[in-house]
Amino acid sequence: MSEATLRAAMAERAARAGGVVARETFRGDVAVETKANKNDLVTEADRDAQRQVIATIRQEFPNADFVCEEDSRPLGTDTTSVDLLDAVPETGDAWIVDPVDGTDNYVRGIRLWATSIATVSAGEAVAAATFLPAEGDIYTAGPESVSRNDESMTVSERGDPETFAAALIGWWAGMEGGEYASLFEAVADRFGDLRRLGSMQGTLALVASGGLEAAFMPKTPHPWDAIAGVYLVRRAGGTVTDVHGNPWSNGDDGLVASNGEAHDAVLDAVRDGLDLD
Known part of the structure; x- marks a missing residue:
């Protein structure tokens, strides 16, 4: 078994372990704090799940490096914190962890939230897993397969943009109301369905997995919000670019993902909405 295949199996195992921890307090009494703004939330479930993910990975990879959404806290009875990397390294290996992606959904009792892990080598993803604990679905990708619940998956085969279900990712913090409205209108006018799911x-x-034909984010995403999902989409046969049409890499401007059947149409709509042409 290759190193990347081993890492894919570990990503799935760790995502499940962290997700199970977070699920224990879902729709329960959990303390909520704010970070950068009043809508940027963190809970003890985020931190507990992250600790579990790190502990699980270090059982097999004791010297692993991590880039995580939340700050570092002691693991179990250990009195020392894990030293987290500030950014995805350009050399060597690292694990990129989002313990609860969609914390606002989690806090509100909405079932769509995820524990997501990617492992990178020299800055490029080599395996990923995204676990939706409240739904019970696990999405895993490695060098040899891409699956949902251990069954092979592919992107949607729809090619007519008027039948597409597209999703806006992120919120409008940092965008003027008129900018957000223009983006929404440009996309809604061209596709059959537009959604915002919160994770x-x-x-x-x-x-x-084919449930949506496209998704887009106008701003630069954090690595823990994007790297695992981008790897899943690409391994399933889809296309992911930045808002300029270049293959997406961590740190690029915005993100546009699609099934690849009409990516230019999705990209054009997003660019028109952002007034980039």
């Missing part, structure tokens, strides 16, 4: 990794998993 970037959950949304990208749906593109990868």
